[in-house]
Amino acid sequence: MLTTKEVADFLRAHANYLILTHKRPDGDTLGCAAALCHMLRGAGKTAWLLENAEVTDNYAPYVDGLWAAEDYKYDTVVSVDIAATGLFPKNAEAFRDKVDLAVDHHPSYEGFGKLCCVRPECAACGEILYEVAVELGQLTPEVALPLYVAVSTDTGCFVYSNVTANTHRVAAALMETGVDVRAVNKKHFRTKTKKRLALEGRLLSEMEYFDGGRVVVVQVPQSMIREMGLTENDMDDLAALGGLVEGQDCSVTMKELENGDWKISVRTGPRVNATKVCEKFGGGGHRAASGCVIKGMTQEAAKNAIVAACIEVGAAPACGGAQ
């Protein structure tokens, strides 16, 4: 396990970098990749990102023009914010055993990198890359902007329970480079497309409550996805919606996949261990945010099964340590 100082030494010691991002890329993986690319170039290195076909419109501007050409000759592969080889995009599968350095903040990091810098205490991978930028003397506005996007988006604009004083210190240092964080926050947290607002309106009005209102269920069947012409971008972070309701402490979001399986996200307060709920269906994650896939069930059956699991786990006496 490398320190950020050792990461900087490693980066100084090589020349031609290829940077990998994860499947269904979010602001953290893309922001970190863009920032790493800029800081390496600032340090006199050659650096490009492996193209990620799933980049959504809201994050595309940060990685625009940074994709590696097909014939790019790299000597060093770095992954950012990738916890497992299963999260490599299709065109990155050949790199599963070729990552020289993995930088990540997920407690579930699988150890695929030859070297790694994994810091689970960081709310965003961007906090780690910030330290690397400082070590390299490359905390320029060009580096700071995507890092701010990484940190703000991975913390829901600094409100998730993973946020620490260090998260705020990093954000403050990034602000001090002069980047326009107001524009970033307005774009990512205070602006929604008309389609997204129509979707939220429908989901809010169709929300179902169980267990005296402590469990709330939001359902997005394929019929709704087709009818409203929804893209992945339109459905980004829908799991946060149920959590807005007063009195709930267990928010379930069910999205039907194209094959009829149900992708379930569970967000919980201290009473319900989301990991234990999702483990019943072969999934997992964090104590307050977990996921699973329910296969071979109708919408009604899947809903009943996940609600029953939430009620059961919530009713069990708390035992064992934190997860």
Ligand SMILES: [Mn+2]
């Ligand atoms: Mn992340």
